[in-house]
Amino acid sequence: AQSVAQPEDQVNVAEGNPLTVKCTYSVSGNPYLFWYVQYPNRGLQFLLKYITGDNLVKGSYGFEAEFNKSQTSFHLKKPSALVSDSALYFCAVRDRRNNNDMRFGAGTRLTVKP
Amino acid sequence: GAGVSQSPSNKVTEKGKDVELRCDPISGHTALYWYRQSLGQGLEFLIYFQGNSAPDKSGLPSDRFSAERTGGSVSTLTIQRTQQEDSAVYLCASSSTTGAGSPLHFGNGTRLTVT
Numbered sequence: 001a002q003s004v005a006q007p008e009d010q011v012n013v014a015e016g017n018p019l020t021v022k023c024t025y026s027v028s029g030n031p032y033l034f035w036y037v038q039y040p041n042r043g044l045q046f047l048l049k050y051i052t053g054d055n056l057v058k059g060s061y062g063f064e065a066e067f068n069k070s071q072t073s074f075h076l077k078k079p080s081a082l083v084s085d086s087a088l089y090f091c092a093v094r095d096r097r098n099n100n101d102m103r104f105g106a107g108t109r110l111t112v113k114p
Numbered sequence: 115g116a117g118v119s120q121s122p123s124n125k126v127t128e129k130g131k132d133v134e135l136r137c138d139p140i141s142g143h144t145a146l147y148w149y150r151q152s153l154g155q156g157l158e159f160l161i162y163f164q165g166n167s168a169p170d171k172s173g174l175p176s177d178r179f180s181a182e183r184t185g186g187s188v189s190t191l192t193i194q195r196t197q198q199e200d201s202a203v204y205l206c207a208s209s210s211t212t213g214a215g216s217p218l219h220f221g222n223g224t225r226l227t228v229t
Contacts, residue, residue, distance in 0.1 A: 004156075032214050043118070043205055043220030044157075051215040090156065094214045101170075102147070102218065106156035 002027035002093045006105035013081045014113055021076040021108045023065075023091030033074040034092040034102070035065055044090060050074060061085070081112045116140065118221035120206050126227045127196055135191040135224045137206030145209045146189050147218060148181055152202045160204075163189065196228045 003026045013019045025031055032051055036044040048059025055067045065076045074091060091105040119138040127133050139146050148160040159173040163183045174180070178196075183189040193200055203225050207218035 006156075034217060036220075041222070043120075043222045044207075044218075046217040046219070049215065049217055096214050101159065101162075103159070104149075104157040 001101065002031065002095045002103050004091050004093050004103055004105035006089075006091055006108045008108050009106075010109045010111065012111045012113065015083050016080050019078050019081040019085070019110065019112070021089050021091075021110060023074045023076065023105060024072050025074060025091070025093040026072065027093055027095050030096050032094040032096060033065075033067060034094075035059065035063070035074075035076050036090045036092065036104075038088040038090065038107070040087075047076070047089075081110075083112050083114055086110055086112045118206055118208055118219050120204075120221035120224050122224060123222065124225045124227075126229060129198060129228055130195055132192065132194045133196055133226065135193075135204050135206075135226070137189045137191070137221060139187065139189070139206070139208030140210075140219055141187075143208035143210050143219070144186070145216070146183060147207045147209075148189070148191050149205045149207065150202045151205055151223070157205065160191070193226075196226075198228045201226055201228045 005024045034049045035047040038044045048057050050057050050067045058064045063078050088107045088109050090107050092102050094102045121136045144165045146163040149157040151157050161181045162170040178194045181191045203223040205223045207220045209216040209218050
C-alpha cells in the first residue's frame with residue numbers, strides 16, 4: 001500500500017522568506033500526488049496536484065510543488081511567505097491502480113511570523 | 115456553489131451512547147469518503163462509497179462503526195457504544211469522478227467528544 005511521510009511536524013519562517021514543506025512518498029506504481037491546506041476549524045482545501053507532465057506544478061495562493069521521481073519527493077514551496085499562509089499542510093498520494101485509497105501524511109504545521 | 119456540508123459541527127456525547135454524523139456531498143459527486151483526524155495525527159481513512167458499488171469498508175476500526183449512503187447522495191456515519199478513543203474530528207469528502215486524479219472536496223468536519 002502507498003504511504004506518505006512528512007518529516008517535519010512544524011516549519012517556522014519569517015514573512016517574505018521562501019518556504020518549503022517536505023513530503024516523500026512510497027507507492028508501487030506511478031503516483032498521483034496532492035497537497036491540501038487546513039485552516040483552524042475547517043476542512044481540508046485542495047492546493048495542487050501532480051498527475052503527469054511537467055515536474056513543477058503550480059497551484060492556489062502562489063504555491064508550487066516539484067515532483068522528483070528519483071527522490072520520491074513532492075515538496076511544497078512558495079517564494080515569499082505570508083502570515084496568512086500559517087496553517088496545517090497535508091501531502092497525499094494515490095496509487096493510479098486504486099482509486100479508492102488516498103493516503104495522507106501526518107501534516108506539517110507552518111507558522112509564518114511577521 | 116455549495117460545498118460538502120457536515121452536521122453537527124460539534125457533538126458531545128457520553129461514553130456508551132450511539133452517535134450519527136451526517137454528510138451532504140457536492141451535488142453530482144459520485145465518490146464519498148469518510149476520514150478521522152485525531153489530535154496531532156494525519157487523516158485516517160474510514161470508508162469509501164462510489165456510485166452503486168459496494169463500499170470499501172477496509173478502514174473502519176471496529177464493528178461499532180458503520181456507514182450508509184442513501185440514494186447515492188447523503189451519507190451517515192454511525193458509531194455505536196462510543197468510547198473515549200472515538201473522540202476526533204470526522205471529515206467527509208466527495209469527488210466528481212472515479213479518476214484517481216480527481217481531488218477531494220472536504221467538509222468542515224464534525225468534532226466528536228466522548229466524555
